[in-house]
Amino acid sequence: MIETNAVESPQSYTVELPIFQGPLDLLLSLIEQQELDITKISLAQVTDQYLAYLDVIRDTNPDEITDFLIIAAKLIYIKSSVLLPKPPPSVAEEEEEDLGDELARQLRLYKKFKELAAHLRELEETGRRNFVRLAPPPRLEPKLIPGEVTLDDLLAAARQAFAVKPPDPVVDEVVSPVTVTIGQQMTLIRRELSTGRRVTFRQLLSRQRNRIEVIVTLLAILELIKRRVIRAQQPEMFGDIILEPDDHAAELTET
Structure with a gap:
């Protein structure tokens, strides 16, 4: 039993x-x-x-x-x-x-x-003893070493950063923005190439005074290439772009 x-x-x-x-x-x-x-x-x-x-x-x-x-x-x-x-x-x-x-x-x-x-x-x-890494470990930025900076220093810096911003100085003179048109830049480029000489794309852009003129000059170059007035060549990969008169264009004179 x-x-x-x-x-x-x-x-x-x-x-x-x-x-x-x-x-x-x-x-x-x-x-x-x-x-x-x-x-x-x-x-x-x-x-x-x-x-x-x-x-x-x-x-x-x-x-x-x-x-x-x-x-x-x-x-x-x-x-x-x-x-x-x-x-x-x-x-x-x-x-x-x-x-x-x-x-x-x-x-x-x-x-x-x-x-x-x-x-x-x-x-x-x-x-329970196996662990699979589902993703690469995250890249951690190195930590800043505070050195001799104390908590009071950080508090003072925060107060200074959040302090009331002083008013902007009064400007008596108003500066008008410089205006340039695509037509003006096309005329300058045609005049530059009127003697049959060649010029690089980098040279043209280096003569511009600000970002607006650089953009307008680029648009003027594209328009002249479209009209077959000039042509662009790049003999080497990543080399300078050379601008020269197109063989099918008429004389490069101002209209």
Whole structure:
């Protein structure tokens, strides 16, 4: 008979039969290796021991006895099938399979799930020790060393930065913006090339006084190239762009 002492885990369950005594896992192993004929096992005795065991560990965590509940339900079904009247042979052959083979199949299935659970547990433990870098480490800017700067110095600098800005000085003279047109720049470029000489793009831009004149000069050059008055060449990659009169243009004189 099973002892009625407190049980700490499901692995302590022991089956005690005339032809077998040991844990449920060993019973499964012997059945799989065909070293034990399951048909010679008293199903009623196994069921009684199993239910007695469950009654002893009633207060244990339900997660620890889940595996046993499935087998207990199957054993109850097998026991009830043995005790109830048998159906006619013709019906029995069609609807009932051999109870010993069914129990062996259930035990093999139980072992398979236990092995899978152990494998998943091993993968979980292994995964806790592995770390995958999903992205390169961020580039951190070097930290500034405060040196002898104190918190009071930082506070004084912040107060100075957020202080009221003094009013802008009053300007008596208004400077008008310099205006230049594309037509004016086209005339200057045509005059520059009127003698058949060549000039570089860099030379033309270096003569301009501000950004506006540079932009207008560039637009004037593009317009002259479009009209086939001048042409642009770049003999070397990344070299200077040379501007010269186009062979198909008329004399480069002011209109």
